[in-house]
Amino acid sequence: MTESMNRIWGLTLQRIDSYIALFLPPFLVALAIVFVTWLLARTARWLLVRTSHGGRFDSFLRESGIANLLHRPLHWRSARLVADVAYAAIWVAGGLLALSVFDSSATGAMVGTALSLLPKLVIAALLLVFGAWLAQFLARSILIWAVNENVARPRYWALGVRILVFSLSVVVAAETLDFARYAIIGTYLILLAGAVVSLSLGLGYRLRNAGSDGPRAEEREREQSLWHHL
Amino acid sequence: MTSADLPAEAASCLQRLGKSDIVIGVPSYNNGRTIAHVVRAAHAGLSKYYGQYTSVIINSDGGSTDDTREKVLGTAVEDSHLLMLRTPLSPVHRLSLPYHGIPGKGSAFRLVFRMAEALNAKACAVIDSDLRSITPEWIDLLLRPVLHASYDFVAPYYHRHKYDGTITNSIVYPLTRSLYGQRVRQPIGGDFGLSGRLVRRYLERDDWETDVARFGIDIWLTTIALAEGYRVCQSFLGAKLHDAKDPGADLTAMLNQVTGSVFQLLPEYRHVWQSIAGSRPVDLFGFRYDVGLEPVAVNVQRMIAAFLQGCENLEEVWNLALGEDQLRAWSELGKRHQGNGAVFHVEDELWVRTIHDFACAWREHRIERGHILRSLTPLYLARVASFVLDTVEDDGPRVEDKIENLCLCFERLKPELVAAWSGRRIARGKVTDEARAPEPQAHVEVKQ
Structure with a gap:
């Protein structure tokens, strides 16, 4: 023993x-x-x-x-x-x-994968940075425009644009990395379609009520003289 | 500049005309309703006062779809015999030419100036095509200082309703006056008299494709004349009444282009404006008289609502443009007004510092420049609303006093702008002393 x-x-x-x-x-x-x-x-x-x-x-x-x-x-x-x-x-x-x-075979594979993915990762990262910049730029443009045009809820408009543009860059980055390609594109298309439908409904609703906006439009027209006198 | 640089239609007109002492430019876009009166007045003015000179009226059109161009060419001066004691030696020619490039008043002026240069004009005047109050005397008042007193730039001086020309009164006049030290009351009046050499100087520049091509042209013309030491004067033209024009134009774009044009010239002329303190009056020609003015409708509540909307949503942008104190002051103004409906008032100092902050933010590119300029609109509306509320009971002279106070505030706080522009900060207490120290100087040299 x-x-x-x-x-x-x-x-x-x-x-x-x-x-x-x-x-x-x-x-x-x-x-x-x-x-x-x-x-x-x-x-x-x-x-x-x-x-x-x-x-x-x-x-x-x-x-x-x-x-x-x-x-x-x-x-x-x-x-x-x-x-x-x-x-x-x-x-x-x-x-x-x-x-x-x-x-070892495991570390070798890990290093190999990392090296082969590196260029794609860099491109994807650049795409994301560019997407984030573009989203920020467009969101800010929309925000300022909406405030100046007295459009209701400017921040939501800006947020919507930011999400749409940034998620587009995520889609493109995912495409570059061959990562969950169809799921991400599908999600994006659903998001985009939702935004378009909401926009159309909002626009339709606004146009339907345009008739009752008569006096306000007239008031705006009368007031324009102020702004045309530099 | 040769006629080869001009559009074909303009070049062929040049060949026909050869030479002209005086050029009157009338930019237009769908101004069929008013342009006939403007052309008649210009024609009569030239015939009556400058019959011994060769002259041409050039309509520079942006593609009107109404009968603007036909009106320019077809309008007759029926009652000319009532206006003139002697027959003019030279007939007044009229041209109507389409301009090319960026649509806007600046591009229209560019064509007029090119024509004036090619025609070797001694003097050139530009007048708006929507004027209802223009008389033949305007032409004389804009041209005589150039032709007979060697001035290079004649700015208009009008009587205007107290709520008319709010961009002029709240930003452009006080800022230009504090920067370049000369009190040109209507720097963006739109009707100017120019000497041939100043026209050539304008054409030499390469920034025509910027905001200058649109509403920025007027302040661009004035600023260059002031900053480069050309001889500047003003002519009293009476009242300025004009048609509502360009329905497509909106306040934000207009404000953006005008302030953008002012800011754009700041770096170029920094050595000029940084050395100037105070201001001096500019010669004023013409017999001054009082006139009845058309009231201007203003909706103060809508302007305040626009400001409050800005307060709620634009803080992230203002945070990048405004100094801490200014941001806090605007934010408190918004909260105060929203909370208990307190009296809405924007202090002169806050407004001046806001404009200075925006100029520095624009210079430093803290964010995209268009965003900086466009985010000024709600603050500008707040300032206008405050001005309207402060002057409800005031008559013209009292309103003018308030504008004068604002100008003095711009001049007093100018050292802050100079310091911030150079990347320095100065304590607020010191500003008054520093600003008081230098006397207003005759700093501008006349170009030979």
């Missing part, structure tokens, strides 16, 4: 030993890679923040509304954006390198 337990214990220790012998060196190497990655990423970010000026890019971000999209409209610096992107990219590269050290 004791002998048998000793044997099992020995085998277990031997197995642990072999596991350690097998995984410890790559783990240590991976740890070292992670440490170097961390060091590199922080250094790169620090250097980029301090050395980049990017005035033109700053003004592009400001003018395009992307800076505002990120809720840092007045204090935005492109150097920070570039540094953050570089920081994230170094971490991704370091992480993949660290995984590849283990040289």
